[in-house]
Amino acid sequence: MAPSSWIVVGISHTGSSHGGTAIATSQEDGYRDLAEQYGGITMKILMIVLPGMIAVLFSLNLAVAAPSNMQDSSRHLYDRVMEEFKHRDYEAALAGFRFFLELHGQSSLAANAQYWVGECQYRLGRYKEALKTFYHVVSYYPLSPKLAASTLKIGQTYTRLKDHEKARMMYERVVDQYPESAEAELARKALDSAAMRDEEPTPQLTGNSPSE
Secondary structure, eight states, X not given: OOOOSSOOOOOOOOSOSTTHHHHHHHHHHHHHHHHHHTOGGGHHHHHHHHHHHHHHXXXXXXXXXXXXXXXXXXXXXXXXXXHHHHXXXXXXXXXXXXXXXXXXXXXXXXXXXXXXXXXXXXXXXXXXXXXXXHHHHHHHOTTOTTHHHHHHHHHHHXXXXXXXXXXXXXXXXXXXXXXXXXXXXXXXXXXXXXXHHHHSOOOOOOOOOTTO
């Protein structure tokens, strides 16, 4: 996978729990700084997962326990942010998924989180930002299960931006590369709609007055 441009913040410690209090305080401060960077809206998400993260630092076998606990923590945070999306709080979800990528940019859920960043931007009407995000998924996560969805969303975003030629190219790519997918079915419908639009006759001026 190509290197991500996101900052990755994680736990990297060895040895026993000696000095754990200082480490925990520093780590907590780091999380709070990130939350403030993305706005107070992320604090409600942060406070749900923070206790579990801090508990990891006090584990008796920190070197072994940290990876599994961090994985659990990443899933918990991801699911919590997804709840914001499902409740249509797209601003909160956008901040939350970005925050997730800062903390867990190398996790198996990173590509999905990146995709949902784009979805939030799309649903907020920030189409140019969404376009860049969906292209990021396609470019940086070539093995992601979100490739078909991201390619389809690129086409839909181009449609929103009135660039119908590029939209058509993306829809055709979805059909060609992922022919059996649900995204391909949506792409075919979009292509059919575009074809019908192109076939509509251009209204001709007859010279008649509006009253006629």
